[in-house]
Amino acid sequence: MTDQAYNFAYLDEQTKRMIRRAILKGIAVPGYQVPFASREMPMPYGWGTGGVQVTAACLTPEDTLKVIDQGADDTTNAVSIRKFFQRTAGVAVTEATAEASIIQTRHRIPEATLTEGQILVYQVPIPEPLRFLEPRETETRKMHELEEYGLMHVKLYEDIARHGTIATAYAYPVKVEGRYVMDPSPIPKFDNPKLSNSAAIQLFGAGREQRIYALPPYTHVVSLDFDDHPFVPSKAPHDCDLCAASDSYLDEVITDDQGGRMFVCSDTDFCRTRREAGHLGPLGVPMQETV
Amino acid sequence: MGMLNLNLTAETDQPLLSVQGLTKRYGARIGCADVSFDLFPGEVLGIVGESGSGKSTLLSCLAGHMPPDQGSVIFQTAQGPRDTVTMAEADRRRMARTDWAFVHQNPRDGLRMGVSAGGNVGERLMAIGARHYGDIRDKAIDWLGRVEIAADRIDDRPRAFSGGMQQRLQIARNLVTGPRLVFMDEPTGGLDVSVQARLLDLLRGLVRDMGLSAIIVTHDLAVVRLLADRLMVMKSGHVVEQGLTDQVLDDPQHAYTQLLVSSVLQV
Ligand SMILES: Nc1ncnc2c1ncn2[C@@H]1O[C@H](COP(=O)(O)OP(=O)(O)OP(=O)(O)O)[C@@H](O)[C@H]1O
Numbered sequence: 175m176t177d178q179a180y181n182f183a184y185l186d187e188q189t190k191r192m193i194r195r196a197i198l199k200g201i202a203v204p205g206y207q208v209p210f211a212s213r214e215m216p217m218p219y220g221w222g223t224g225g226v227q228v229t230a231a232c233l234t235p236e237d238t239l240k241v242i243d244q245g246a247d248d249t250t251n252a253v254s255i256r257k258f259f260q261r262t263a264g265v266a267v268t269e270a271t272a273e274a275s276i277i278q279t280r281h282r283i284p285e286a287t288l289t290e291g292q293i294l295v296y297q298v299p300i301p302e303p304l305r306f307l308e309p310r311e312t313e314t315r316k317m318h319e320l321e322e323y324g325l326m327h328v329k330l331y332e333d334i335a336r337h338g339t340i341a342t343a344y345a346y347p348v349k350v351e352g353r354y355v356m357d358p359s360p361i362p363k364f365d366n367p368k369l370s371n372s373a374a375i376q377l378f379g380a381g382r383e384q385r386i387y388a389l390p391p392y393t394h395v396v397s398l399d400f401d402d403h404p405f406v407p408s409k410a411p412h413d414c415d416l417c418a419a420s421d422s423y424l425d426e427v428i429t430d431d432q433g434g435r436m437f438v439c440s441d442t443d444f445c446r447t448r449r450e451a452g453h454l455g456p457l458g459v460p461m462q463e464t465v
Numbered sequence: 466m467g468m469l470n471l472n473l474t475a476e477t478d479q480p481l482l483s484v485q486g487l488t489k490r491y492g493a494r495i496g497c498a499d500v501s502f503d504l505f506p507g508e509v510l511g512i513v514g515e516s517g518s519g520k521s522t523l524l525s526c527l528a529g530h531m532p533p534d535q536g537s538v539i540f541q542t543a544q545g546p547r548d549t550v551t552m553a554e555a556d557r558r559r560m561a562r563t564d565w566a567f568v569h570q571n572p573r574d575g576l577r578m579g580v581s582a583g584g585n586v587g588e589r590l591m592a593i594g595a596r597h598y599g600d601i602r603d604k605a606i607d608w609l610g611r612v613e614i615a616a617d618r619i620d621d622r623p624r625a626f627s628g629g630m631q632q633r634l635q636i637a638r639n640l641v642t643g644p645r646l647v648f649m650d651e652p653t654g655g656l657d658v659s660v661q662a663r664l665l666d667l668l669r670g671l672v673r674d675m676g677l678s679a680i681i682v683t684h685d686l687a688v689v690r691l692l693a694d695r696l697m698v699m700k701s702g703h704v705v706e707q708g709l710t711d712q713v714l715d716d717p718q719h720a721y722t723q724l725l726v727s728s729v730l731q732v
């Protein structure tokens with residue numbers, strides 16, 4: 175049921191057109207941060223208003239929407255954004271990555287390989303990768319314009335000097351098509367390789383900072399590193415305790431107050447799909463029994 | 466034979482920097498006016514003058530930090546002479562982090578205070594494409610040594626350094642890429658006298674060993690005596706006298722320079 179007090183997907187058509195123009199510009203110049211006039215949304219900034227506005231501008235009535243937070247469909251943030259679009263756009267929703275035409279995400283890229291026609295929308299808190307060392311916006315804009323990216327490596331240098339290795343584990347900076355340096359939002363660096371050469375359109379929305387940027391399908395994306403400290407997309411050295419996956423990003427879950435813990439896929443849909451297909455980890459239960 | 470000699474002489478006689486009619490106004494006020502000079506490779510030029518005489522304005526225009534209203538600044542690039550006033554900003558900024566260096570009076574303006582000493586020295590290397598951590602670190606250690614900072618301070622932030630150390634770190638950070646021209650605005654200003662002397666000594670050694678070309682702005686005639694081959698005296702934005710340092714200081718022609726040298730004027 176669409177809430178009649180609002181336009182389709184909440185935003186008025188003029189605003190959506192403005193956001194679509196920013197998205198198209200972002201797709202035309204991969205990795206470049208396009209300013210846009212962010213609107214007030216009926217939720218706090220920390221809830222991904224940038225992503226919500228990008229999703230609103232992309233949604234059509236025929237779309238099927240999936241919303242994840244840290245890989246999970248059932249967290250408060252994901253549930254409320256999904257409900258928001260059910261209410262304001264009346265679109266179909268799903269938890270199955272393969273069935274979704276638009277996926278809004280916070281802090282993860284789904285494990286399942288995305289396909290042509292899918293759109294992945296990232297919620298971005300801080301779009302500027304250079305801000306850590308150069309707070310002046312006029313200067314960072316100039317640095318992007320002139321491709322002055324030495325500072326990004328100073329950040330990685332500092333990491334190695336302090337920790338012996340590149341300790342940056344989230345929001346690990348990348349270079350897009352050999353041109354713009356981009357913050358991939360706080361996804362774990364484990365997900366960085368999935369940014370590159372993806373069949374899906376990847377859109378990044380920062381609400382408070384009023385920036386949109388994009389990776390069109392099959393864009394070459396490289397994680398920055400040093401010759402003698404190459405980029406490593408590391409993960410916990412375990413298999414999923416539920417589905418036995420050895421190649422998925424894991425969350426550590428405390429199971430009791432005696433220090434018991436288990437490692438499970440952060441991508442809940444991926445984990446369930448594997449268990450439905452009969453893959454079982456040491457703590458996994460066949461799917462039929464849990465339903 | 467004779468022809469060849471002539472050609473060689475012509476090559477080496479090219480100025481590194483050739484400044485013509487450089488003028489900068491702040492509204493109706495004159496910053497600097499109609500400044501012209503040539504700087505030859507390996508030369509150190511001192512600029513002296515009272516407060517407000519236009520020294521920093523001139524230096525900023527020369528280093529491309531500020532666009533002048535008139536005049537040209539021709540720099541001898543690897544591709545031949547180029548006017549840095551009219552060149553594309555991207556090229557000018559690239560030159561500023563390779564061929565040029567700028568040492569600020571206040572080390573805080575020239576250092577990244579949140580970055581370790583090693584990161585500060587390594588930044589210019591990384592800016593021009595260095596991608597081997599071990600090499601960058603070795604170079605940083607080498608340069609910290611050259612400015613008399615112990616290698617074990619490499620991971621400390623500049624905040625933990627004394628004023629003199631900060632200034633030496635700023636110098637290392639600027640010289641690590643082997644610039645051909647160094648701009649310095651009061652490099653020894655704001656330091657204790659004993660610290661100043663040590664820094665001057667260090668600067669003199671570096672200038673001599675690296676054969677640096679430099680333009681040094683200072684209030685301090687002792688600094689120019691020690692470092693500058695040639696001297697330019699400024700007053701109210703104009704150059705009133707220039708020549709070899711010893712000549713200008715020992716036999717000043719302009720009345721203002723005479724006052725300056727006789728220390729009647731407190732510059
Ligand atoms: N940003 C500015 N806006 C307006 N006027 C300025 C500005 N900067 C400098 N001036 C003026 O230009 C003139 C030259 O100033 P400048 O700072 O170049 O002198 P200086 O020789 O470096 O002095 P000091 O020895 O005190 O550093 C002075 O009259 C000064 O007041």
Ligand SMILES: [Mg+2]
Pocket residue numbers: 520521522
């Ligand atoms: Mg000054």
Ligand SMILES: [Zn+2]
Pocket residue numbers: 414415416417418419422438439444445446448
């Ligand atoms: Zn799993």
